[in-house]
Amino acid sequence: MCGHSSGAIGFPLRLLAREVYDRVVRIKGEAQVALITGEERIEPPGARYYCCTAEAMPVQRTHDGGTHSFLALDEAQLGANRERGHIFTDRLLNARGRDETMLLGAATLEPMVRALHPDAEIIKRPRFSTLTHIGPRKLSRLPPRSAIVAFSAEQVYAVAEMLRRFRGGSAVVMGALSPETRNRQVELFQSGEVDYIVATDAIGMGLNLDINHVAFASLTKYDGVRKRRLMPAEMAQIAGRAGRHQRDGTFGTLSGVGKDGGGSGRHDGEPVEFTEEEIHAIEEHRFAPLTRLYWRDSQPRFDSLPVLIGDLESPPENPVLALAPEAIDLAVLKRLAEEPWADQIRGSGNVRRFWEVCRLPDFRQQGADTHSxxxxxxxxDLQRGYIGADYAAARISELDNMQGDIHALQGRIAAIRSWAYICQRPDWVLARDEMAARAHAVEAKLSDALHGRLTERFVNRRTAILMKSMGQDASLLAVSLSDEGVLSVEDEPIGAVSGFRFTVDHSASHADRKMLLAAGEKAMPRILSDKVDALIASDMAGVTLEDGGIRWEGQQIASLSAGPSAASARLVPDRQLTQLPDGARAKLVEALEAWLAARMAPLAPLAKLEEASRDPAAGSEARALLLSLIAAHGHMTRQAAGLEHLPKETRPFLRRIGVTFGALDIFATALLKPAPRQLLSKLGADPRPLNSPMIPVIDCSGALPSGYRHAGKQAVRIDIAEKIIRAAHDARGKSARRKFVLDPALAVSTGLTPDSYVYLLGQAGFRRTEGRALAEGASGPPAPDQWEWQPSRGRPSRGKPSGDKSARRPQAGSHRSKDPRATATKPHERTGAPAKKPPRAAPAKPAPNPNSAFAGLADLLR
Known part of the structure; x- marks a missing residue:
């Protein structure tokens, strides 16, 4: 056609007309090429080349009013089609080019051409590739690049659903789809995104696809009148999609699939298998020639409706032609001609216009009654002259809805195609170009939505990609890890990597999980090695110490084994690190150990205590005390320490390594700071509650936090409590009287309430006597509270069991001490103050208390 000055080609499908239009535009330019179909019209004023559907092709017209230099009709053998045959027969008989006319079709058309046009030149184009029958194949054994052909929407959907589950999905092509949707689905197959396409027999005409094998899910179809077996020529038309040019193709049947997509493989008693005669005819391209073509008068008279109907039903005079069966347009005409208002349709102009309305295609495929x-x-609506632009716009707007399932979208596409056809008629709609553009835009949007629904339902792109990649070298897989930890193969997520643990995508079906896991594990060594390098390069950013383990990205990557103390805990890599290559694992463990050593610095005082506990020169009693202090994570009460067994000459050694002998507690001051207490909590070594900032005084109504002691309704940090009690003893030492006055400024500055202050000092053996109130009418400051130290009230008598009444705690403010664990040494023994009385002779060493854990530990160390 492009070799002539002008030309037109009639195609059986709008889709094929558009494909060729795009090719001719690339050669001749948009200004010279027109596209005319029932629903779309692109006709530049100077168009010289026309790509049309057979129904819409201009038979004898060009831009200058003459005939086309070239004219062609594609798939001319469709003259034998019951519904559209008379259109193709009319074009075969009447459409002519000025210089050249080409009728393209199957070889079965040759007898009809010779009978109708004896002088026609017959040129045969042999198939360069061969078609070979390979018998039935199960769905799971279909070769890649296969097309499965079915003859009902239900069967198409059933097969596509099975392909989605087992092979990752398929493209879907049916006559009910819009051309745009079919284009998108074909592109899905042609691009290699899916390896299978499920289609009706629409695939056999005009679709040039990269197919290696065609499998028939059925060999019977409903032709509008009855259900019948396909003719060998129809089978060959479909099977011929396999192979291209010099590449051979194969065909066969799909076994194990019934008409509902999952039956026995039989259809109304018919086995889904070719006969020997059919196989021979398809492989050898030998088919029975056509013996007739359907015809209908293409130039009827429009005198009246009965005359028009009579001409359309009149038989042909040529014996090789047969009267066409009643098509949908004639059925609608006959039904509406019986309506009472049809009598008003008079005059050739009105009758012709009415016939053109009746020829509106039934895009909804709902039958003559509904379509009429x-x-x-x-x-x-047309009786008023034209359809108003507002009315047409409103009807188009009603269909501009992308919601709903596949069936709903197909119904809207059929409806919008009807309006696209209506809006193409210049004598039907006002503002034709604008309304046609609107209809086309809505059809495009609906087609995109339908393509999305089909892809969503019938394509599992992830499974399709993995099916192709199974067995490949892992290094060739296009596996990537996003910053959010999503592991993808060619942008399709297959799982997530958190820490160094891979988990399969939770949305994957049970059947897909094993395949996704295998694909992920193939790429894990490389992915995890890269994560190790990135983690070390970031200076271990994001690594935390929690609950006795080392965590990263929400996963525990190492735990800490118990040592003699929390300061000597050893790192134990988690089992998930076994997935790392040996080199990467060694690097990570080394980096984690260095990171842990830096984080353990606040526990250096605890490590110092542990080292001293191993020193034989310390003596068994001091070593036993140190072990008890280490087990208590740096502090314990004097009563629990069992100081009666500790020789006084060992205390200087203990003080030098940071041990403080307080009035109520034995503790290492350095371990009462926030950093070591927080670290002990993170290590899981100290299960007691933690007050993270370790402020001096806190309100405490529940469990006592680590490093604190009770003071009424408050809790005071142990070293602060010692300062307050020491200040009280200093005031007592400066007083020459038994009763003395204390300055509560230090306690108040730490946040202790008066009641908590009295409670704390009561535990240390101090008794308060409230000052006498001023007499009525007297002026001046009130008398201060008087204090005296009564250690016997603060601790139990030696030898008395802990259940003795003298060991019971008094209430805050009582003259009795709150805590029976009072100091066992005099103040001058702690502070170095001169003794007021000569020391008494040392009493005999008491026998060890069998209830003291310290006594048993000391005996063991001896």
Missing amino acids: RFVARLWQ
Whole structure:
């Protein structure tokens, strides 16, 4: 066609017309090429080349009013089709080019061409590739790049659903889809995104696809009148999609699939298998020639409706032609001609216009009765002359809805195609170009939405990609890890990597999980090695110490084994690190150990205590005390320490290594700071509650936090409590009287309430006597509270069991001491103050208390 000055080609499908239009535009430019179909019209004023559907092709017209230099009709053998055959027969008989006319079709058309045009030149183009029958194949054994052909929407959907589950999905092509949707689905297959396409027999005409094998899910179809077995020529038309040019193809049947997509493989008693004769005919391209073509008068008279109907039903005079069966347009005409208002349709102009309305295609495929009602309403609207732009815009707007399932979208596409056809007629709609553009835009949006629904339902792109990649070298897989930890293969997520642990995508089906896990594990060594390098390069950013383990990205990557103390805990890599390559694992463990050593610095005082506990020169009693202090994580009460067994000459040694002998507690001051207490909590070594900032005084109504002691309704940090008690003893030492006055400024500055202050000092053996109130009418400051130290009230008598009444705690403010664990040494023994009385002779060493854990530990160390 492009070699002539002008030309036109009629195609059986709008999709094929558009494909060739795009090719001719690339050669001749948009200004010279027109596209005319029932629903779309692109016709530049100077167009010289026309790509059309057979129904819409201009038979004898060009831009200058003459005939086309070249004219062609594709798939001319469709003259034998029951519904559209008369259109192709009319073009075969009447469409002519000025210089050249080409009728393209199957070899079975040759007898008809010779009978109708004896002088026609017959040129045969042999198939360069061969078709080979390979018998039935199960769905799971279909070779890649296969097309499965079915003859009902239900069967198409059933097969596509099975392919989605087992092979990752398929493209879907049916006559009910819009051309745009079919294009998108074909592109899905052609691009290699899926390896299978499920289609009706629409695939056999005009779709040039990269197919290696065609599998028939059925060999019977409903032709509008009855259900019948396909003719060998029809089988070959479909099977011929396999192979291209010099590449051979194969065909066969799909076994194990019934008409509902999952039956026995039989259809109404018919086995889904080719006969020997059919196989031979398809492989050798030998088919029975056509013996007739359907015909209908293409130039009927429009005197009246009965005359028009009579001409359309009149038989042909040529014996090789047969009267076409009643098509949908004639059925609608006959039904509406019986309506009472049809008598008003008079005059050739009105009759011709009415016939053109009746020829509106039934895009909804709902039958003559339903379609005739739509045509009747359209005719009533046209009786006013034109359909108003507002009315057409409103009807188009009603269909501009992308919601719903596949069936709902198909229904809207069929409806919008009807309006696209209506809006193409210049004598039907006002503002034709604008309304046609709107209809086309809505159809495009609906087609995109339908393509999305089909892809969503019938394509599992992830499974399709993995099916192709199974067995490949892991290094060739396009596996990537996003910053959010999503592991993807060619941008399709297959799981997530958290820490160094891979988990399969939770949305994957049970059947897909094993395949996704295998794909992920193939890439894990490389992915995890990269994560190790990135973690070390970031200076271990994001690594935390929690609950006795080392965590990263929400996963525990190492734990800490128990040592003699929390300061000597050893790192134990988690089992998930076994997935790392040996080199990467060694690097990570080394980096974690260095990171842990830096984080353990606040526990250096505890390590110092542990080292001293191993020193034989310390003596068994001091070593036993140190072990008890280490087990208590740096502090314990004097009563629990069992100081009666500790020789006084060992205390200087203990003080030098940071041990403080307080009035109520034995503790290492350095371990009462926030950093070591927080670290002990993170290590899981100290299960007691933690007050993270370790402020001096806190309100405490529940469990006592680590490093604190009770003071009424408050808790005071142990070293602060010692300072307050020491200040009280200093005031007592400066007083020459038994009763003395204390300055509560230090306690108040730490946040202790008066009641908590009395409670704390009561535990240390101090008794308060409230000052006498001023007499009525007297002026001046009130008398201060008087204090005296009564250690016997603060601790139990030696030898008395802990259940003795003298060991019971008094209430805050009582003259009795709150805590029976009072100091066992005099103040001058702690502070170095001169003794007021000569020391008494040392009493005999008491026998060890069998209830003291310290006594048993000391005996063991001896």
